Amino acid sequence: MQAINATLNRFLAEAKPSATYRVMDRVAARRAEGKSIVSLSAGEPDFDTPAPIREAGVTAIRCGQTRYTQVAGLRALREAVADKFRRENGIDYDWRQTLVCTGGKQVIFNALAATLNEGDEVIVPAPYWVSYPEMVQVCGGRPVIVECGVQSGFKLTPAQFDQAIGPRTRWVILNSPSNPTGAVYSRAELQALAGVLLAHPHVMVLSDDIYEHLIFDGQPFFTMAQVEPRLRERVLTMNGVSKAYAMTGWRIGFGAGPEWLIDAMEKLQGQQTSGASTISQYAALAALTGTQDFVRESRTVFQRRRDLLVERLNRTRGLRCEVPQGAFYAFASCEALIGKTTAGGRPLASDEDVVNALLDEAGVAAVHGSAFGLGPYIRIAYALDDAMLTRACDAIERFCDSLSP
Template sequence: MSILADSLARVKPSPTIAVTTRAAELKAEGRDIIGLSAGEPDFDTPENIREAAKAAIDAGKTRYTAPDGIPELKRAICDKFARDNGLTYSPAQVSVGTGGKQTLYNALMATLNPGDEVIVPAPYWVSYPDMVLLAGGTPVIVEGAPEQGYRITPEQLDAAITPNTKWFIFNSPSNPSGAGYSRAQLKGLTDVLSRHDHVWTMSDDMYEHIAFDGFEFCTPAQVEPRLYDRTLTCNGVSKAYAMTGWRIGYAAGPEPLIAAMRKVQSQSTSNPCSVSQWAAVEALNGPQDYIAESRAAFQRRRDLVVEMLNACDGITCPVPDGAFYVYPTIHGCIGKRSPSGKILETDEDFASELLDSEGVAVVFGAAFGLSPAFRVSYAAADDTLREACTRIARFCESLT
């Protein structure tokens, strides 16, 4: 008899972590590897945030805190939602977790029963379906095709809803595509959700502040106030403030849901790192200049990568609205032969051969639920991105 739980067989390890690990192994062997698989800013955490963390250490703020966040951070989160999104929450409606992933996972663990369905638009962040499966639910994938700008339509959402639907997971701007929903496009979705009062919305707003070309970010509870009482609005400091390793995410929603999430967290990890919490207070309350500066750098990098990838044989790269990813399709590369002699039957084949042949690590599209494509994270230096795209172009030219 195996010691492992049956539920573990329903999920797979994170493909993005697997690719990043493989790239690191090859680099350790002496290979010249460019890693474009990790989803984290390459900038340093702003100095004022680092100084706040040091001050917290010196002040002895290194002990256990409340399981789901210190009062000061919950207050800062409430102020952020009011300032940026026009949403009013009390501290009792806020949960702070060890990264954005934990808040999402806590909510699913606290609410899903066997047979419950969760609608997940594709392409999706790799963890959404597997977290649903671990929590005992059933992911229902709805594809946002490239010709739809990687967005799903109200008609698709309405058709996917059943009496068993419990959650709709929404992410804009999106990981992996960078696609964002305009206010009008989101209103189309919220109109559908308003007609189905048994469906809750989990809005993952992690890339809120990384948006380009005047794209106006909006979140479901902001666009449709009728959804406020059945929406969990999730965010974090990881992407906006280059704080991925600090591991602070947060969410706000109805008090009974937040209390249930607190119960899950109290019996798993308990509180997030105390020092990181104080750093997050400074991130949310302190100067916000860094956001505009990093956004400008990301937009410059986006334009570089989109232009160079669209010049590659067999690749079509849409222009994303935000985040720091592009999600090009590779229909023109499938079925061709790589320099090693392998026929590229899938986008996983493409990514694997690209890594072996040119030393560029990307994540294959099947990991995100929509193929054939791959994801590039352009959270890297301009020269690194230029070299990576040159290698990708060379690889595409070598296919026969």
């Protein structure tokens, strides 16, 4: 019998698997061995989905709302999405300019797959969410990575942006608040980037606002289509219910943008997954139209956790951490640990070595910063209660104190 040709799609073959999921797999393997692990790797709130939202899902099941919806989502949910953008962001989208997807990740992938031709370029500021460059790669495009270090607050500057733009540039991806750094773009910073965009009319903006409601210290949130209305027809604004309402497993994201783009994304989705889960859509509708108390309360909790974690990291030998302005991640420099040796005899030559040793010798899981495009850093998710965070910080401190030159 002739052997099957196992050659993969070349764009997929060149893409990397998700670093965060690899860490989660390692955590699961350690726990299966009976090890006690504190995981600071997962990007999801530890809270339960609020009861009224859960009940909306149960009610949908009991009422027989379990059939297909339109590919682009329930009209009631799309209207709620448009209303959310008008109410919270001052952007007047019609419901026909919205699309509901199976998670925010699908919104981004749909946009890239619907618009990129082979060789098209997407500007990705680093540090970046691990999936951005890989999605670009899988869609046949070329990610143009622009390193944005601590000197610029881990944010893209207008000069860097202008220099990165070329004739094949199709998109720039902006994520605020940022995964992995928690950096937040101010109105003035977005306006400065908008000035560059106005001079380059062939470049579109993919604005990933999934952490919008997790901004601390009373800072306001701004998004590109809001601060520069002249760019409205070139901006896809992405958001969802996963982070703000602790609904990661419900898998509902949404986007809004020009109709030509939404129509193309809907066309793609119709041949891919069709509509998102009907039950989850009814739960998302309840989230967007119900009381927003949970959003405010969870933000307060995350800010307290941020303060606890950053204070502990900055008094741990060999670590240095800027104060994140949003999301629920701390991005700590571990440069001073590179070149040292662990108590178990492992040399630390990279930030990946650091996180591997932390897991194996200290029982704490984090993700190496180089997976997000900037090392030597470690990303720590503070989506755990105070007791578990304190336990993790104690273990990290003991680990760092035990290192030898």
